[in-house]
Amino acid sequence: MVIIEQLINGLALGGVYALIALGFTLIFGVLRLFHISHGDVFMFSGYVMVSIAIFGFGNLPFWIVLILAMAIAALLGAGVERIAFLPYRKSEEIIPLISGIGVSLILQNLAMLIWGPGQFNYKLDVGIRDLSFAGIQITGIRVVILLTCVVIVLLFNYWLFRTRTGRAVRATASDPQTASMMGIRPEWIILITFTVGSSLAGAATALVGALYGAIYPSLGFSMGLKAFAASILGGLGSMTGAIVGGLLLGILEVLTASYINVALQDAVAMAIVIGVLLLRPNGILGKSVEEKL
Amino acid sequence: MKKFKIIALALLSVMLLLAGCGTSSGSESGGTSTGSAGSTGSESGGASPSKELTIAVAGPMTGDGAEYGKAFKEGAELAVSKFNAQGGYNGQKVKIIYGDDKNDPKEAANVAQKLASNPEVLAVIGHWSSSATFAGIPIYERNKVPMITPTASHPDLTKEETKWIFRSSTTQDMEGKNLADFAVNKLQKKRIAVLYINTDWGKSNASAFKKYAEEFGAEITVYDSYPPGQNIDYTSALTKVKGTNPDLLYLGSLYNEGTLIIKQAKEMGLEADFMGASPFASDGFLAAGEAVEGVYLDSLFYPEADNERVKTFVAEFQEMFGHEAGYFNALAHDATLAVLEGLKQGGPTRQGIRDAMEKLKGFPVVTGEIIFDEKRDDVNKPYYNLKVENGKFVLVK
Numbered sequence: 001m002v003i004i005e006q007l008i009n010g011l012a013l014g015g016v017y018a019l020i021a022l023g024f025t026l027i028f029g030v031l032r033l034f035h036i037s038h039g040d041v042f043m044f045s046g047y048v049m050v051s052i053a054i055f056g057f058g059n060l061p062f063w064i065v066l067i068l069a070m071a072i073a074a075l076l077g078a079g080v081e082r083i084a085f086l087p088y089r090k091s092e093e094i095i096p097l098i099s100g101i102g103v104s105l106i107l108q109n110l111a112m113l114i115w116g117p118g119q120f121n122y123k124l125d126v127g128i129r130d131l132s133f134a135g136i137q138i139t140g141i142r143v144v145i146l147l148t149c150v151v152i153v154l155l156f157n158y159w160l161f162r163t164r165t166g167r168a169v170r171a172t173a174s175d176p177q178t179a180s181m182m183g184i185r186p187e188w189i190i191l192i193t194f195t196v197g198s199s200l201a202g203a204a205t206a207l208v209g210a211l212y213g214a215i216y217p218s219l220g221f222s223m224g225l226k227a228f229a230a231s232i233l234g235g236l237g238s239m240t241g242a243i244v245g246g247l248l249l250g251i252l253e254v255l256t257a258s259y260i261n262v263a264l265q266d267a268v269a270m271a272i273v274i275g276v277l278l279l280r281p282n283g284i285l286g287k288s289v290e291e292k293l
Numbered sequence: 294m295k296k297f298k299i300i301a302l303a304l305l306s307v308m309l310l311l312a313g314c315g316t317s318s319g320s321e322s323g324g325t326s327t328g329s330a331g332s333t334g335s336e337s338g339g340a341s342p343s344k345e346l347t348i349a350v351a352g353p354m355t356g357d358g359a360e361y362g363k364a365f366k367e368g369a370e371l372a373v374s375k376f377n378a379q380g381g382y383n384g385q386k387v388k389i390i391y392g393d394d395k396n397d398p399k400e401a402a403n404v405a406q407k408l409a410s411n412p413e414v415l416a417v418i419g420h421w422s423s424s425a426t427f428a429g430i431p432i433y434e435r436n437k438v439p440m441i442t443p444t445a446s447h448p449d450l451t452k453e454e455t456k457w458i459f460r461s462s463t464t465q466d467m468e469g470k471n472l473a474d475f476a477v478n479k480l481q482k483k484r485i486a487v488l489y490i491n492t493d494w495g496k497s498n499a500s501a502f503k504k505y506a507e508e509f510g511a512e513i514t515v516y517d518s519y520p521p522g523q524n525i526d527y528t529s530a531l532t533k534v535k536g537t538n539p540d541l542l543y544l545g546s547l548y549n550e551g552t553l554i555i556k557q558a559k560e561m562g563l564e565a566d567f568m569g570a571s572p573f574a575s576d577g578f579l580a581a582g583e584a585v586e587g588v589y590l591d592s593l594f595y596p597e598a599d600n601e602r603v604k605t606f607v608a609e610f611q612e613m614f615g616h617e618a619g620y621f622n623a624l625a626h627d628a629t630l631a632v633l634e635g636l637k638q639g640g641p642t643r644q645g646i647r648d649a650m651e652k653l654k655g656f657p658v659v660t661g662e663i664i665f666d667e668k669r670d671d672v673n674k675p676y677y678n679l680k681v682e683n684g685k686f687v688l689v690k
Contacts, residue, residue: 002536005561009528117359119549121581130562137562212525213584214553219525257529262517263491265529 005136006254012142012211014250015149016204020227021234021242022156023200029237030173030193032093033085036100039224040107041080041198045073046205046215047111047120054122062126062210066148069206070199077198078191104221111217124210145207152203153243159196160239169193233273235286244284249273345388346381346641348373348632349408350625351419351429353396357522357549360577361421361621365443366391367614368625369418371606374613376633382641387633390414394425401425402432409436416440416632416646418625423447423493430458439635439647443628444621447497451668457647459669461628463593463676465494468570469501471591471676472543476568477509479678479689480589482541486515486534486565488527488554489545495521498570499545506543514539519550527554528561535563544569548578556584574620579684588681593660594623595677595688606659627658631671 020042027035049069053060060068084099128140160166171179172189180186208223209215226249234245249269256268276284350369354362369389377386392404401420408414409432417433417440420426426445433440434455441459442450448464476482485506489499495518503513514537517530531554534542542558542565544551555567567588572578574592578585596607596618606626610618631650639649656663661674679686 002532006529006532009532013526013528112355117355118357118577121552121584139560141560208525212553213556214525214549216549222522222524253526254529254532258533262488262519262527262530262533266520 002258005138006258007251008136008138008142008146010251010254011247012145012250013254014230014247015145016207016211016246017223017226017230017249018243018246019149019152019200019204019207020223021230021246022153022239023197023204024224024227025231025234025237025239025242026197026200027193028231029239030169031190034097034100035197036097036224037080037084037104037107037220038197038201039222039227040104040220041073041076042201042205042223043215043217043220044107044111045069045076045198045202046209046219047115048072048076049202049205050120050122050209050215051115053124059125062124062144062206065124065209066203066206069209070202073202073205074195074199077194077201080198081191081194108217108220115217117217119214119216121214122209123213124206126210141207141210145211148203148207152200156196156200157239165192229270229273231283233276233283235283238283238285241283241285248284345386346415346636347388347390347411347413348629348636349390349392349414349417349419350629351392351394351401351404351408351417351425352421353425354391354393356395356397358396358421358547360575361396361444362393364575364619364621365419365421365625367610368443368618368622368627369629371610371613371622372626372629372633375609382636385641387636392417392419394420394429396422396425398424398428401428405429405432409433409438414438415636415641415643418443418628418632420445421621423450423497426450427493430455433457437647438643439632439650441628441631441650443624445494447493451670453667456651456669459631459650459665459671461631461663461671462624463672463674464670465497465501467672468591468676469498469503470505471678472568472570473502473505473509473511475589475591475678475689476541476543477506477511480541480566482566483511484514484537484539485511485541485543486537486539487513487517487543487545488515488530488534489518490521490547490550491518492521495545499543502543502545524550525553527557530554531558531561531563534558535561539565541566541568543567547572548575552578552581552585555588556581559584571620574679574686576617576619579681579686582684585681586684589679589689590681590686591676591678592620592686593674593676594618594620595679595686597688598677602657602659623659627660627663630658631656631663 024035024038027033049072053065080103084103085096088095088099126141126144128144130140131138131143168184169189171184172186176186230245230249231242234241252269252272253265257265260268350365352362352365353359373387373389381387392408394401394404408417417438420429421444423445426442434457437457439457441461443461446462446465448466451458451460487499487503489495503516515534519530544554546569551569551573569590571592573590607618634656635646635650639645651665653663653665663671664673665671678689680689
């Protein structure tokens with residue numbers, strides 16, 4: 001059943017997009033900041049993860065690599081926030097956006113300087129065998145991706161809706177001034193948001209690494225672009241929207257490649273995104289977000 | 294008033310910046326310390342009154358194809374250092390300057406313009422890809438600079454009319470025929486799926502392969518392209534391929550995405566053999582290790598070939614660079630040898646080099662014996678059919 005295999009592939013790919021989109025949307029939702037270098041944080045943490053996991057330790061079990069990647073990304077994300085966005089807290093919104101572009105360039109070129117401009121191939125074992133039933137084959141890594149995405153999203157939701165910190169983050173998202181009057185320190189919230197959002201990108205980078213076994217400096221840009229599209233498709237500012245958008249984008253890409261033409265994969269998927277936005281400018285699940293860009 | 298001052302200051306700094314850029318790039322491309330660029334004033338670009346003659350190597354020194362640009366550099370350097378060691382041109386040494394086209398046609402045009410308008414540059418060895426070479430050709434032709442591409446293989450690159458454009462490589466038509474013969478006649482493959490990169494090279498490679506494979510009696514079950522630039526996921530295309538049950542997947546790919554495609558195909562349980570073209574004949578491809586075991590390909594250069602010139606080249610290359618010579622090294626080396634021979638026989642002018650190169654008949658190089666035909670293609674190059682076994686290329690008889 002080729003179509004089932006295709007759907008599973010699409011879900012796995014979409015799951016990765018969803019994780020990156022989720023982090024991105026969190027940052028946008030709470031801070032109204034279009035974190036354009038989110039994809040490059042994803043890429044750079046991937047490189048650091050590979051350097052440590054493969055060169056440092058040889059063969060680590062996958063779940064350790066996953067946690068490692070999330071930690072690296074969290075640190076990197078927090079660092080980016082401190083250096084590139086903290087000084088511009090009081091400026092117009094366009095300034096942090098430009099600062100983010102600068103971060104993007106720095107991370108990409110730093111990666112090129114340190115690890116070379118070419119593609120770097122490696123192998124990350126997930127230790128789970130493939131699933132074969134009814135003529136369908138699902139590779140072990142895809143099973144892991146689907147499970148990991150579900151677990152992470154559940155954990156994330158639990159954190160956001162059932163813990164005090166999560167509530168504080170949501171409060172700051174809906175009304176920063178009142179939240180600070182309630183004793184929530186905005187600086188602390190911003191740091192947490194960036195850390196959590198970036199750690200999701202870190203999870204995605206570990207999954208992508210296991211799935212494709214390759215990384216190159218411009219991977220962040222292309223993945224980031226897909227994540228933006230997924231967030232916008234699902235509705236900027238809506239977490240569930242980011243997940244829905246990501247999954248949908250993954251499935252669209254895969255179906256276009258199989259049934260229309262591989263060459264048109266990106267074009268058709270993006271065309272559909274544009275189409276959806278024309279009909280529903282707030283995205284599929286979007287709430288009305290003021291024009292702050 | 295304040296606004297006016299700010300604008301004036303901004304304009305001034307922009308002008309200074311541009312002026313600074315202008316002089317710095319001028320001295321960069323000049324290369325000789327006497328600063329005598331343009332001293333002779335002759336159209337064909339004579340040698341300036343300094344001790345060194347300049348040739349240029351243009352290719353992707355950074356970006357996607359950086360590996361290939363580096364290979365060009367090494368191959369050319371070996372040829373030039375040998376030439377200089379043997380006395381150079383009447384005591385004058387040759388030096389190489391490099392142009393980085395980033396494997397992008399727009400950059401290639403810029404590089405071509407820069408090299409062509411530098412009268413010290415006597416000849417250009419480059420570019421690497423067909424697309425970049427297409428971009429450079431009109432500029433070299435217009436400025437009468439002899440250009441020889443070591444690798445670009447689109448059939449339309451060379452024509453009778455473009456007198457300054459040479460090719461030291463075979464065309465896709467020839468390679469497609471060789472690979473189709475390899476796949477269908479020698480390996481007995483009947484159902485072949487074709488995936489190729491959507492560039493000038495990829496299109497001509499895949500269409501030549503398809504044409505001859507069908508001629509030899511095979512069925513092409515899938516014929517799809519994928520966009521160039523770095524993509525990472527090919528599973529959708531591969532699921533389509535898997536659904537048609539081919540016994541061979543032919544890839545008109547560069548080795549970066551080639552390794553990704555083969556890895557992903559094997560992971561999804563595609564039970565077919567894999568075949569690629571000459572871009573797979575590189576260390577970068579072998580670096581993928583286990584994943585590319587058993588892949589078939591062809592190449593114009595095989596380091597273990599039983600040939601004196603090949604053996605000498607491999608030994609000298611190993612000594613100079615500390616790693617084994619590869620396909621692109623050999624081709625760049627041979628193209629440079631052609632230019633140097635043209636210099637030797639025709640003198641240190643662009644016209645002289647061009648005229649002498651055109652007349653080369655049977656000039657021995659590593660990959661064959663150069664004979665330029667009326668389109669200035671060197672068609673006298675045999676193919677080696679190879680397979681990856683135990684992490685190395687082995688000859689398939």
